[in-house]
Amino acid sequence: MRAARPRVGRTAVPPFGVFLEANRATVYRFLTVAVGPGDADDCFQETFLSALRAYPRLTDGSKLDRWVLTIASRKAIDHHRARGRHALPVNEVPEPLDRAGAAPPEPADTRDPLWTAVRSLPPRQRVAVVHRHVLDRAYDEIAELMGCSEAAARANVYQGTKRLRELIA
């Protein structure tokens, strides 16, 4: 009659609204820098819709924070790959949108040289750098989130950081 107790060693899967509330801010912060403020919203929706699609199959409610960041990482990388075919020049400055109804207002000044530098990074380096320097994640966790080895995670963070340093020097 009552739902079954979770099996030993497992945490019950929380209601989706509780999961969303616990993780939305971190995911949004990650995406803001990983894909840019203008595209963060779309990637946020795609990330949580994917999570919702997979949610009934979850059996363990622990580490859902890592799980959703794994999805967000994949969405960010896919987003850049889809964009890659019509990539814009690195120093492209977005024109101010003159009327409402266009893209949402961008919260940070995307003409900032640091934004320009971040936009120039290859997708995997950009995602790795954001996990490391915005969310302060350890390398083994970044490896897990990006589905790669710890060495590859370190290399991506290292290369990306080095490039950023050169570009804003």
Added chain:
Amino acid sequence: MTPTDPNLKRLTSAAEADRRALEAADRLAAAAADRHLLDVAVAPVDSPIGELFVAVTPRGLACVAFEDEDRDEVVARLAREVSPRILEHPAAVDEVRRELDEYFAGERTRFQLQLDRRLIHGIAREVLAATARVPFGRTTTYGELAGRIGHPKAARAVGNALGSNPIPIVVPCHRVLRTGGALGGYAGGLGRKEQLLRLEGVLSD
């Protein structure tokens, strides 16, 4: 981060991300419902007997909770017994809100809402099915209801089943009184039971 590393944190303020994340999360429920990914939509509904908290599924209305019930507990129960894919989505409860508004305005004596009975278990299924047939403005007793479901001595069990009613007001357990006319009990408090019976003209002001 070493001092020479670029300070990426300044590209996203936590407060700004929180605000935008909240807005994005609010839009998610509609997108999820469009894609048939939302199994339970919950939302508050104003009423003269306090703010109600209702839950709707694709099958129908599953739950009406009074404002003094713990909403986290209500949601946790829906997650266990119906589905964990639950989000707050006020637009999904528009029909419930409209029928409740009409009922409280005295313009509706019968609800036409579809019901999702997945929170109703055991003997409560029969008891609440019989309760649903008691019309607006009329009352019955625990004993009479027990007889109607074929267990004439089970008045106490009937009382317990009514107390577990997950869809009060719409499944009108407030129309069940003690033999002799005493109000009996009510999960939402006797004050609310009185208000509902007054609204239906059973009790005078």
